[in-house]
Amino acid sequence: MRALQFSEYGGPEVLSVGEAPDPSPGPGQVRIRVRAASVNPVDWKIRGGFMAQGEPLEGLGTIGWDAAGVVDELGEGVTDVAVGDDVFGLGSATAAELAVLNAYARKPASIDWAVAAAAGVAAETSIRALDLVGVGAGSTVLVDGGAGGVGAVAVQIAVARGATVVATASEPNLGYLREIGATAIHYGDGLADRARAAAPGGFDAVFDVAGKTDAAVLTGLVSAPSQVVSIANFAATAAGAQVTSGGEGDPRAAMAETARLLEQNQLVIKVQTFPIDRAVEAFGISESGHVRGKLVLLP
Ligand SMILES: NC(=O)c1ccc[n+]([C@@H]2O[C@H](COP(=O)([O-])OP(=O)(O)OC[C@H]3O[C@@H](n4cnc5c(N)ncnc54)[C@H](OP(=O)(O)O)[C@@H]3O)[C@@H](O)[C@H]2O)c1
Incomplete structure (x- = not known):
């Protein structure tokens, strides 16, 4: 073949x-x-x-x-x-x-x-990660890197579960994030302030898809650092985040x-x-x- x-x-x-x-x-x-x-x-x-x-x-x-x-x-x-x-x-x-x-x-x-x-x-990874941080009906979750392969699927699965989703992307992809049901914000400098403004009630969980944002910035958005799960920043455990590469x-x-x-x-x-x-x-x-x-x- x-x-x-x-x-x-x-x-x-x-x-x-x-x-x-x-x-x-x-x-x-x-x-x-x-x-x-x-x-x-x-x-x-x-x-x-x-x-x-x-x-x-x-x-x-x-x-x-x-x-x-x-x-x-x-x-x-x-x-x-x-x-x-x-x-x-x-x-x-x-x-x-x-x-x-x-x-x-x-x-x-x-x-x-x-x-x-x-x-x-994309879906197996999204389901695994969202389950690890307990995203379900009524949750508010940040998906950092929401427009790519895993991110866009994670946003939609979280929305389908009844969660409120804030997601990050670069300028050209913000409209796409809105299309799939997220409140869209830019990633990069100032991310934490934009995220807090988008979810005044705070976040129950963060799904770090892209692995590009300093893990401490993401753990600062939730009440316990273990409510952050990363699939791409394996150093995020140092900040108390969960990291998954399969198996669960x-x-x-x-x-x-x-x-x-x-x-x-x-x-x-x-x-x-x-x-x-x-x-x-x-x-x-x-x-x-x-x-x-x-x-x-x-x-
Ligand atoms: N551990 C696991 O089980 C597992 C499973 C699957 C994937 N992964 C890893 O997860 C990562 C993402 O996979 P993917 O398939 O979604 O990749 P992808 O389709 O290439 O998407 C990458 C995304 O990252 C975003 N991005 C780029 N720079 C960023 C930044 N500074 N901050 C936030 N987001 C940023 C991009 O957004 P813009 O286009 O808007 O810039 C794009 O949406 C990869 O590293 C992959 O290897 C791990």
């Missing part, structure tokens, strides 16, 4: 589409014929060698952590979907013709392949919740699609750090 891969760490130019062995689903997993797979910053952090701790790359590097497609093989014990069903969810090496998913849900018929693919990592929560339940939200139009994801042969372009945009919504590759 054709797959997006790299044989050395480096910039987007090390990516190429080449031949790879067909993957096989393990117990509880499904293999899909991929219709779309999204780009996540972790892809370029791995590809750039930023997570290799100086070790050289062994074998071929793969790309992709979520996808949508048609089930073409079932792993042992899978009974909730059948060959031919349309699904989306989380896996690995998903930027390929075939991929294995380990947490998946049925794709609502009304939802585009690219949108379903875009939902995987139930990814399968998260995909089921995501399917419901997509079907009910409570989660609408803006996507920009690229044929997989133009992955270098998509990664160039992702690495700029100013994505609106999600970038999606079509194999």
Whole structure:
């Protein structure tokens, strides 16, 4: 099968589409014929060698952590979907013709392949983080970095739960934040004052998506520092914030919740699609750090 891969760490130019062995689903997993797979910053952090701790790359590097497609093989014990069903969810090496998913849900018929693919990592991460700080009906939450892949999904999930959401972005994305239900403020110097003005009753929780704001500024907005959760600033624990990189929560339940939200139009994801042969372009945009919504590759 054709797959997006790299044989050395480096910039987007090390990516190429080449031949790879067909993957096989393990117990509880499904293999899909991929219709779309999204780009996540972790892809370029791995590809750039930023997570290799100086070790050289062994074998071929793969790309992709979520996808949508048609089930073409079932792993042992899978009974909730059948060959031919349309699904989306989380896996690995998903930027390929075939991929294995380990947490998946049925794709609502009304939802585009690219949108379903875009939902995987962004929604699982959002649900995990919002749950860690108990965001629900009546909460007031700040989402710092609200217009990108994870942020825009987190804003909408929090709104769907009945929370009041204040979110940050750069000037061109403030209108988009309002469109998806947040009170929009600029990030950068003066963020804490703008946030307090936007939520005079204070915040119950902060979701630090971008990892760019000093953690002490964010913990200063809540009554207990542990009501801040970061997915991108691993030093935030020093200020008492929670940090998550996976492991908590139930990814399968998260995909089921995501399917419901997509079907009910409570989660609408803006996507920009690229044929997989133009992955270098998509990664160039992702690495700029100013994505609106999600970038999606079509194999
Ligand atoms: N730990 C985990 O489990 C986990 C899971 C998924 C992602 N992540 C990490 O989370 C981060 C965000 O992922 P993503 O997919 O949402 O990335 P993305 O789609 O590239 O979005 C990045 C966002 O950051 C915003 N931003 C840039 N500079 C900022 C600043 N100074 N202050 C506040 N916001 C700023 C951008 O807003 P503008 O465009 O308006 O500038 C953009 O909306 C990445 O580092 C990713 O690796 C971690």
